[in-house]
Amino acid sequence: MANDLTVVKANSLIEATYRLTLDEMRLLALTIGTMNPKSDKQVFEFSVSEFVNQFPEVNADRAYTQIKSAIERISERWVKTEDERHVTKFRWVSSQTYFKKEGRFKIALTNEIMPYLTQLKGQFTQYQLNHISGFSSVHAIRLYELFTQYKRLGDRYISVEDLKKWLQLEDKYDRYNNLNQRVLTPALSEINEKSDLFVEYEPIKKGRKVTGIEFSITYEKPVKKRPAFPHKNKYGKFVTLNRQDPRMSNHEYGEWVKDCLKILEDFYKKLEDVPNEDLLFYWIFLASNESNKSKLGSKKTFSDELKKRGYKIVECELVKIRDN
Incomplete structure (x- = not known):
């Protein structure tokens, strides 16, 4: 199943009144995301693993139970639309099936919901499923x-x-x-x-x-900026990095590094979000003491990332890698 599914709904459906649980919303979003708005297909079948892949917040160990429960409830759910003249109520789903011990499930949409999802000629809204999957x-x-x-x-x-x-x-x-x-x-x-x-x-x-x-x-x-590192004067007059061998840096530098590393760890969640300058800081801080650790990886992790971006580390400085 593609990871770039598009959900398309009539605006009147987006502004309709209905009550669904989170798993029921996910189930419908996955169904609508796999639909072709120009088709009249009403029956859709999925595997539990496909559901989990689309929604990373779902615990894989509990996914089958969650889906089974959502499928059992969703056929009882109503959606209500209204305009100046009419109030209309209808079901989302006409039938639902889960396959015992197979990790698969199937749902059939009602005739009444289809005009809000396919052959759309009026006002409608679309978005990528992965924008809500988390x-x-x-x-x-x-x-x-x-x-x-x-x-x-x-x-x-x-x-x-x-x-x-x-x-x-x-x-x-x-x-x-x-x-x-x-x-x-x-x-x-x-x-x-x-x-x-x-x-x-x-x-x-x-x-x-x-x-x-x-x-x-x-x-x-x-754009959020990383908090500034503490001023070195706080740690003593001679907070010095040994650029030839960071392990030989003085004690004051080691104390400064511990506080700086904590700032980096609290701020960054993913390696790809770390700018080059801070990738270098990460490398230096880990190189200065083997007991220093990072949730994002080891010294090699940061040097490899810099290499992918076209840089190498020479005496604790970034040097652009020249193409041969």
Whole structure:
């Protein structure tokens, strides 16, 4: 199965009212992602391993049980759409099957849901499945879809009433502060950290009451800068690196290194995110004392990464590798 699946939905479906668990949302997203919007295919079959590969947050050991439970519930779920004249309710799924001891499952979509997913001629929204695959909350997925509708415009106003309706929270969070703290803040943190969008927001008041929220939607995530290393004077007057052999650096340098290494380890999560300068620092800090460790790898890990980027280390300095 491809890793670049595209989810396509009619805008009226994105703004519909429905209640689904996280695994049910994932199940439907995977199904819609594999659909051809120009086809009328309604039955889809997947393996548990394909589900796990698409959603890295899913524990592989518990995936079969989670999927089986989601499949059993999803056929009972309703989706409600409404416009100025009509309120319509229908099911998502007409039948579902899980194959015992085979790690496979199958679902059939209803006739009523198909016009919202295929042969779309009106307004619709599409996004890559991998942009939501790391989310761990239903609210993050639903908000992401609502923002994606308006990403070309760059902003969207949503009344608190509509927001709570779409998130199925009509009977919760009478106070905006609670809605903000328990729903908006964690969901937007996931969207900003794990998806292609970056969203900021501002509550809009009518009198003293927050009645709506203005969301600003961009692709430009703010660049976070690594915290500065502590000043060497804190450790003594002679904090000196021995560039020929970092292991022979003085004791004060070793103490400084421990604090600097902790800053790097707290800040960077993936090797590919580390800039060349800090790859060099990593190498030096690990070379200065064999007891120093990094979650990202060994000295060789950092020197190999620099080599891939076209650099080598000579006396603790970066030197551009010349092509022969």
